[in-house]
Amino acid sequence: xxxxxxxxxxxxxxxxxxxxxxxxxxxxxxxxxxxxxxxxxxxxxxxxxxxxxxxxxxxxxxxxxxxxxxxxxxxxxxxxxxxxxxxxxxxxxxxxxxxxxxxxxxxxxxxxxxxxxxxxxxxxxxxxxxxxxxxxxxxxxxxxxxxxxxxxxxxxxxxxxxxxxxxxxxxxxxxxxxxxxxxxxxxxxxxxxxxxxxxxxxxxxxxxxxxxxxxxxxxxxxxxxxxxxxxxxxxxxxxxxxxxxxxxxxxxxxxxxxxxxxxxxxxxxxxxxxxxxxxxxxxxxxxxxxxxxxxxxxxxxxxxxxxxxxxxxxxxxxxxxxxxxxxxxxxxxxxxxxxxxxxxxxxxxxxxx
Amino acid sequence: xxxxxxxxxxxxxxxxxxxxxxxxxxxxxxxxxxxxxxxxxxxxxxxxxxxxxxxxxxxxxxxxxxxxxxxxxxxxxxxxxxxxxxxxxxxxxxxxxxxxxxxxxxxxxxxxxxxxxxxxxxxxxxxxxxxxxxxxxxxxxxxxxxxxxxxxxxxxxxxxxxxxxxxxxxxxxxxxxxxxxxxxxxxxxxxxxxxxxxxxxxxxxxxxxxxxxxxxxxxxxxxxxxxxxxxxxxxxxxxxxxxxxxxxxxxxxxxxxxxxxxxxxxxxxxxxxxxxxxxxxxxxxxxxxxxxxxxxxxxxxxxxxxxxxxxxxxxxxxxxxxxxxxxxxxxxxxxxxxxxxxxxxxxxxxxxxxxxxxxxxxxxxxxxxxxxxxxxxxxxxxxxxxxxxxxxxxxxxxxxxxxxxxxxxxxxxxxxxxxxxxxxxxxxxxxxxxxxxxxxxxxxxxxxxxxxxxxxxxxxxxxxxxxxxxxxxxxxxxxxxxxxxxxxxxxxxxxxxxxxxxxxxxxxxxxxxxxxxxxxxxxxxxxxxxxxxxxxxxxxxxxxxxxxxxxxxxxxxxxxxxxx
Numbered sequence: 037x038x039x040x041x042x043x044x045x046x047x048x049x050x051x052x053x054x055x056x057x058x059x060x061x062x063x064x065x066x067x068x069x070x071x072x073x074x075x076x077x078x079x080x081x082x083x084x085x086x087x088x089x090x091x092x093x094x095x096x097x098x099x100x101x102x103x104x105x106x107x108x109x110x111x112x113x114x115x116x117x118x119x120x121x122x123x124x125x126x127x128x129x130x131x132x133x134x135x136x137x138x139x140x141x142x143x144x145x146x147x148x149x150x151x152x153x154x155x156x157x158x159x160x161x162x163x164x165x166x167x168x169x170x171x172x173x174x175x176x177x178x179x180x181x182x183x184x185x186x187x188x189x190x191x192x193x194x195x196x197x198x199x200x201x202x203x204x205x206x207x208x209x210x211x212x213x214x215x216x217x218x219x220x221x222x223x224x225x226x227x228x229x230x231x232x233x234x235x236x237x238x239x240x241x242x243x244x245x246x247x248x249x250x251x252x253x254x255x256x257x258x259x260x261x262x263x264x265x266x267x268x269x270x271x272x273x274x275x276x277x278x279x280x281x282x283x284x285x286x287x288x289x290x291x292x293x294x295x296x297x298x299x300x301x302x303x304x305x306x307x308x309x310x311x312x313x314x315x316x317x318x319x320x321x322x323x324x325x326x327x328x329x330x331x332x333x334x335x336x337x338x339x340x341x342x343x344x345x346x347x348x349x350x351x352x353x354x355x356x357x358x359x360x361x362x363x364x365x366x367x368x369x370x371x372x373x374x375x376x377x378x379x380x381x382x383x384x385x386x387x388x389x
Numbered sequence: 390x391x392x393x394x395x396x397x398x399x400x401x402x403x404x405x406x407x408x409x410x411x412x413x414x415x416x417x418x419x420x421x422x423x424x425x426x427x428x429x430x431x432x433x434x435x436x437x438x439x440x441x442x443x444x445x446x447x448x449x450x451x452x453x454x455x456x457x458x459x460x461x462x463x464x465x466x467x468x469x470x471x472x473x474x475x476x477x478x479x480x481x482x483x484x485x486x487x488x489x490x491x492x493x494x495x496x497x498x499x500x501x502x503x504x505x506x507x508x509x510x511x512x513x514x515x516x517x518x519x520x521x522x523x524x525x526x527x528x529x530x531x532x533x534x535x536x537x538x539x540x541x542x543x544x545x546x547x548x549x550x551x552x553x554x555x556x557x558x559x560x561x562x563x564x565x566x567x568x569x570x571x572x573x574x575x576x577x578x579x580x581x582x583x584x585x586x587x588x589x590x591x592x593x594x595x596x597x598x599x600x601x602x603x604x605x606x607x608x609x610x611x612x613x614x615x616x617x618x619x620x621x622x623x624x625x626x627x628x629x630x631x632x633x634x635x636x637x638x639x640x641x642x643x644x645x646x647x648x649x650x651x652x653x654x655x656x657x658x659x660x661x662x663x664x665x666x667x668x669x670x671x672x673x674x675x676x677x678x679x680x681x682x683x684x685x686x687x688x689x690x691x692x693x694x695x696x697x698x699x700x701x702x703x704x705x706x707x708x709x710x711x712x713x714x715x716x717x718x719x720x721x722x723x724x725x726x727x728x729x730x731x732x733x734x735x736x737x738x739x740x741x742x743x744x745x746x747x748x749x750x751x752x753x754x755x756x757x758x759x760x761x762x763x764x765x766x767x768x769x770x771x772x773x774x775x776x777x778x779x780x781x782x783x784x785x786x787x788x789x790x791x792x793x794x795x796x797x798x799x800x801x802x803x804x805x806x807x808x809x810x811x812x813x814x815x816x817x818x819x820x821x822x823x824x825x826x827x828x829x830x831x832x833x834x835x836x837x838x839x840x841x842x843x844x845x846x847x848x849x850x851x852x853x854x855x856x857x858x859x860x861x862x863x864x865x866x867x868x869x870x871x872x873x874x875x876x877x878x879x880x881x882x883x884x885x886x887x888x889x890x891x892x893x894x895x896x897x898x899x900x901x902x903x904x905x906x907x908x909x910x911x912x913x914x915x916x917x918x919x920x921x922x923x924x925x926x927x928x929x930x931x932x933x934x935x936x937x938x939x940x941x942x943x944x945x946x947x948x949x950x951x952x953x
Contacts, residue, residue: 086885092896092897092899092900093896094896094897094899094900094902094905095900112885112886113885113886114880114885114886115880115892115896116880116881117636117880117899119635119636120635120636120783120880120881123635123787124787124790124881127787127790127791127794128790128794129794129795131794131795131798131801132794133801133802133885219633219636221636253542253623255620255621255623256901257901258900258901259901278901281901281902285723380634384456389625389633
């Protein structure tokens with residue numbers, strides 16, 4: 037009893053002391069830590085660049101470390117959900133510590149841009165990426181691309197069994213065989229694009245048709261891929277890159293991607309992208325980071341490590357992944373895909389949410 | 390013995406603080422309590438700010454829409470069902486592990502408390518991967534011709550997961566109360582001619598009621614605010630819908646209105662609890678040794694009891710741990726890095742220990758007000774202290790972001806802010822534990838100490854704290870464990886770059902790298918379970934030296950030192 041109490045008291049005292057001194061080293065990568073003098077406690081960090089990342093540490097942590105190695109610019113990263121990190125900046129208002137926002141879809145970037153929180157980037161940076169994969173007003177730039185596809189079970193189906201348009205999945209023959217994730221951000225971006233491309237009525241009709249086909253609802257893309265592979269459903273509406281992770285683990289994984297022809301709304305390409313905050317006091321370094329994400333090295337990282345579509349000419353995608361010249365670059369401004377309010381209302385209305 | 394103590398004819402004694410017994414007076418405890426309540430009410434203030442931006446008429450429109458009312462009904466049903474199920478599991482389990490000759494009682498005592506250490510986002514995931522259509526269990530049953538398990542998604546799944554991983558909130562306080570019952574009351578009742586059952590109903594249950602209601606309250610409001618279970622089991626509760634709303638639309642109006650409805654629901658639940666709580670208090674009348682009541686012999690029933698305990702522990706503890714270990718092994722064979730560093734462990738433990746400490750300190754005045762000065766003011770303070778607990782973590786976190794970034798930029802994104810968030814989120818867990826400990830302490834000991842010349846501080850240090858220590862430890866432990874599991878507030882408020890085991894699990898699972906999440910998840914569960922296991926064991930092993938006896942010795946010492 038006594039030693040236990042002592043231990044608790046000690047622990048409390050030590051933690052209090054540690055918290056008060058604020059010697060936080062948020063780096064949890066053993067060994068690679070160059071013990072920096074920066075403190076995470078210091079909200080007004082003037083020496084390290086603060087990135088709010090909606091892309092997870094698993095995906096982009098190593099890449100951001102490379103940036104520090106090359107430029108000597110220390111980076112503090114706050115990882116979280118894409119929309120939540122954008123909400124965080126909007127809630128923080130003028131006192132936001134963030135210098136760079138790095139998000140998983142154009143909608144969140146559009147929302148920040150609409151709120152006037154992103155500064156215009158140099159044309160030299162913007163021009164690296166095809167038009168349509170960056171914002172029309174130059175406030176953010178796409179860094180890697182993701183295509184919507186249909187993943188299908190290769191034991192049950194062959195490619196020729198699949199319709200060449202997403203619109204045909206409303207056919208009753210697909211009843212009970214579809215997996216989807218109506219709460220997933222990428223799916224909702226697709227529905228928004230569908231509303232823009234085909235009109236409200238067509239989008240509603242399509243959703244009602246899918247709902248009538250009794251689809252199985254999942255919370256995310258990987259759950260759908262797994263369900264397709266184990267036969268719970270036969271096809272699923274997903275982003276293209278999840279499958280390759282499973283294939284990397286097991287070459288005989290019984291699932292494959294179907295890429296829509298380039299004129300079909302089902303093949304929407306969305307981007308991860310970055311922008312520099314208007315409240316940043318280190319805009320030069322922040323711009324350097326955005327530039328780095330478009331460097332050949334970073335683009336290669338996206339191709340080989342995350343199986344995404346590199347957006348800068350001259351970098352080959354991984355095997356089986358379409359290249360930037362093959363994809364259907366939307367002729368709508370991806371930033372407009374932040375009208376999720378309407379999409380949400382529509383999804384709720386047809387009973388999908 | 391105060392003059393307010395009357396003996397009832399059923400052998401219990403009841404302390405009734407009459408309205409005139411303690412005139413409401415403004416003192417240190419009241420001021421502290423109000424301060425804490427103000428802090429706890431920040432999320433509510435934030436929601437009101439947001440709702441005002443929307444406009445009241447539009448807010449009302451949202452609140453009375455069919456969708457909102459449907460959510461209100463569904464969420465209420467879930468909370469009620471989870472609470473009922475937890476009581477049904479926990480009260481018999483507490484009795485079995487405290488009062489009977491259950492084989493392997495000590496092991497069951499510890500094991501049955503541990504599911505609390507498993508976060509619902511881990512528990513829910515394991516539940517789905519095991520019991521989902523075409524999950525592991527279905528795979529085992531395949532040879533028997535089962536090709537589809539019944540649907541677990543929606544209400545039934547969310548109900549089961551929430552129940553399995555939150556029943557210890559009821560189990561722990563009820564068990565503690567059972568241990569501390571004065572058997573002389575029951576003996577008196579038996580002497581006065583009541584049978585065993587009648588004694589149980591008329592003497593034991595009333596004394597367990599405070600523990601049962603405080604546990605039930607923790608469960609009910611936890612069910613309102615938990616996100617992991619409803620997300621994974623796809624049940625639309627307020628929390629899940631608020632979360633989805635905030636994720637996909639940057640206009641938080643609907644989320645704010647739903648949040649306010651959740652607060653209203655919380656107030657209703659608290660009102661209900663107040664009504665069942667009653668005005669009666671029970672505490673020992675004298676320092677009579679707390680002998681353990683006689684053990685009940687179960688006879689052949691004991692195997693039924695063991696089977697029931699085994700099933701529960703299997704489903705709520707072994708199954709989730711098994712799934713984590715399966716992923717760990719799968720990841721290791723695929724050569725995945727373990728992703729477990731001392732920094733990560735330390736980050737979790739440090740933040741959680743501070744959170745626990747903060748919550749206990751903040752809970753003291755609130756519990757004191759509630760036990761010693763029941764009245765309108767203390768009720769208000771106590772209710773405010775609940776508001777953060779019943780709201781989704783993301784709402785609480787954003788509210789602190791809003792106020793922190795605007796008015797306390799120096800503290801924003803520091804450890805202090807995170808600890809403050811933990812206190813706002815989990816304060817009631819500490820209040821409940823401290824409160825039930827305080828209820829069993831007679832104020833006359835403190836009065837005696839003051840009469841003997843000790844100052845208020847010395848009395849506090851030498852009498853009050855030791856008497857309530859079991860509550861302090863239990864409350865601190867509960868909050869520690871809950872902080873270990875906490876995710877949304879940690880992601881939004883921790884110092885930039887600060888990682889905990891929970892955020893590491895999130896980082897891996899958000900990209901569906903379950904194998905990479907396994908090691909931190911396992912570490913998280915083990916570390917969260919550790920203090921609880923120690924505490925439960927100590928409770929079990931402790932030579933029951935009643936706190937009252939200690940306090941009497943202390944009081945005697947105080948007297949001596951004054952005489953000297």
